[in-house]
Amino acid sequence: MKVLVTGASGYIGSHACLELLRAGHEVVGFDNLSNSSQTSMDRVRGLARGPLRFEKLDLLDKPGLEKIMALGFDAVMHFAGLKAVGESVEKPDLYRRNNVDGSANLLAAMKTAGCRRLVFSSSCTVYGEVKKNPVDESHPRGAVNPYGRTKLDIEDMCFELARAEKGWRIALLRYFNPVGADAGGRIGEDPHGLPNNLMPFVMQTAVGRREKVRVFGADYPTPDGTGVRDYIHVTDLALGHIAALDRLDVFDGAEAVNLGAGRGYSVLEVIKAASKAAGKDIPYEISPRRPGDSAAIWADPTFAKKKLGWSAARGLGEMCADAWRWQRDNPEGYGA
Ligand code: NAD
Ligand code: UFG
Numbered sequence: 001m002k003v004l005v006t007g008a009s010g011y012i013g014s015h016a017c018l019e020l021l022r023a024g025h026e027v028v029g030f031d032n033l034s035n036s037s038q039t040s041m042d043r044v045r046g047l048a049r050g051p052l053r054f055e056k057l058d059l060l061d062k063p064g065l066e067k068i069m070a071l072g073f074d075a076v077m078h079f080a081g082l083k084a085v086g087e088s089v090e091k092p093d094l095y096r097r098n099n100v101d102g103s104a105n106l107l108a109a110m111k112t113a114g115c116r117r118l119v120f121s122s123s124c125t126v127y128g129e130v131k132k133n134p135v136d137e138s139h140p141r142g143a144v145n146p147y148g149r150t151k152l153d154i155e156d157m158c159f160e161l162a163r164a165e166k167g168w169r170i171a172l173l174r175y176f177n178p179v180g181a182d183a184g185g186r187i188g189e190d191p192h193g194l195p196n197n198l199m200p201f202v203m204q205t206a207v208g209r210r211e212k213v214r215v216f217g218a219d220y221p222t223p224d225g226t227g228v229r230d231y232i233h234v235t236d237l238a239l240g241h242i243a244a245l246d247r248l249d250v251f252d253g254a255e256a257v258n259l260g261a262g263r264g265y266s267v268l269e270v271i272k273a274a275s276k277a278a279g280k281d282i283p284y285e286i287s288p289r290r291p292g293d294s295a296a297i298w299a300d301p302t303f304a305k306k307k308l309g310w311s312a313a314r315g316l317g318e319m320c321a322d323a324w325r326w327q328r329d330n331p332e333g334y335g336a
Contacts, residue, residue, distance in 0.1 A: 002025070002071075003075050003077060004028050004068065004076045005077045006078045006106065007036075009037060009038055010079055011190070012175075013029065013031070013036075013080075015235060016238045016242075018044045018187065018238065019239055019242050020077075021052060027053070028053045029052065030068060031057070033056055035083075037334040039334040040190075047187070059080050059098070059102030059103070059105055060101065065109035066109045069110060072115075075115070075118065075245055075248065076106070076119070078103065078106060078118060078119070080102065081103075082095055082098050083147060084147070085125075085147050086196065088150075089145055089146060096150060100153045100157070103120075107158075111165075116165075117245075119173060119241055119245055120155075120158065120173065121175065122174045122175070125144070125145075125147065125148040126141045126155060127139045127174075130297045134299055135299055136300035136302065144292060145292060155254075169249065169251045169253075170251065170253065170255070171257060172255065173244060174258050175237060176230035177199075178232055178233075179231050179232070180314070180319035180322040181234060181322045182326075183235070185328075185330075189234075198229075198267060201213055202274045206275075212284055213282060213283070213285075214284070215267050215268065215284050215285065216293060217287075220289075221295055226266045227267050227293055227296065229297060229298070230261055230264055230298035231319055232312050235322075236261070236312040236313055240304065240308065243310035244308055257307055257308060258304055259304060259312075260298060260299025261312040262311075263298055264296055270320075273316045273317055273320045274320045276320070277317065277323070277324040278328075
């Protein structure tokens with residue numbers, strides 16, 4: 001297939017481009033490079049043979065979107081968006097404009113070009129306050145911050161579009177916590193500034209860029225008191241997208257599917273596994289809870305197995321080993 005990838009040079013987008021090429025697809029990617037480096041695209045080309053074209057383009061550039069869609073695609077994978085929860089609280093308008101209006105522009109350009117097959121990056125954040133674990137797709141939705149609100153709004157836009165017009169095939173993939181890197185160690189997660197997320201912070205500490213990890217709360221009602229999340233290897237996540245692409249025909253309009261491993265690990269378990277992978281103790285200290293964090297969330301991945309024939313294969317040890325290889329070989333990320 002010929003696939004357009006938005007947010008192609010970002011963390012998950014670059015891994016998806018790689019797996020698309022490995023699966024024999026033709027890829028055109030674009031990104032406005034606001035949170036990524038074009039170097040990731042050069043590295044993907046070095047890891048996989050196959051056609052990968054990249055353009056710098058913004059979702060808010062409507063004529064640019066129409067022009068690129070006119071190249072003719074079988075499907076679109078839509079990763080582009082802003083994703084920092086804290087920043088979204090400070091700049092809700094920016095998040096609405098970039099993520100929601102940007103996605104509306106993309107859908108309109110797809111419609112004009114006659115392409116109605118989409119795989120979208122949603123998030124388990126759409127489940128809001130967790131009522132019961134594991135979380136399946138029927139769990140009530142809710143927004144706990146403006147970033148989460150944008151995911152809800154984009155999902156709703158897709159549901160409404162698919163109800164209103166025949167022919168749309170949309171997979172709304174609700175990711176849990178993507179971590180790790182391609183096993184080749186050439187592409188990985190390279191957040192700008194201080195990492196918000198646990199794994200990059202842990203790895204930057206292991207490589208000596210940070211003094212210690214702050215564990216946000218050790219008094220949660222979890223086995224060791226620290227937060228529990230469903231970590232999923234980014235390669236498994238990318239392969240979940242390929243599975244969705246292959247099976248878009250079985251989608252009835254727009255449907256949501258969890259992409260998670262189906263088990264939770266605590267912050268301390270992650271630090272321990274990362275220390276083992278790095279072959280050194282990673283220093284940490286217990287700090288106050290981070291406002292807005294939930295105690296525990298993990299996925300019920302049953303529907304993904306049924307609908308996509310996909311399940312996560314890589315465990316926490318492999319996630320940490322691959323994240324460490326990337327960080328060790330690229331201590332400053334793509335900036336090195
Ligand atoms: P990322 O920041 O590495 O990638 C997103 C990319 O989108 C970046 O390269 C950025 O430059 C680009 N972008 C942002 N706004 C754009 C615009 N207006 N036009 C063009 N490009 C634009 O983040 P990621 O972790 O790879 O996330 C990819 C998607 O997955 C996002 O939609 C994110 O919300 C979603 N998601 C991520 C996680 C996670 O924990 N990483 C969890 C759930 C969902
Ligand atoms: N944590 C720490 N120290 C850190 C960073 C995180 O202890 O420096 C803890 C958090 O408190 C949490 C766990 O590690 O218990 C995971 O935190 P992350 O920030 O890595 O991930 P979250 O589950 O908080 O957030 C992720 C995405 C969000 C998305 C959310 C949906 O990053 O974009 O999942 O639940 F909204």
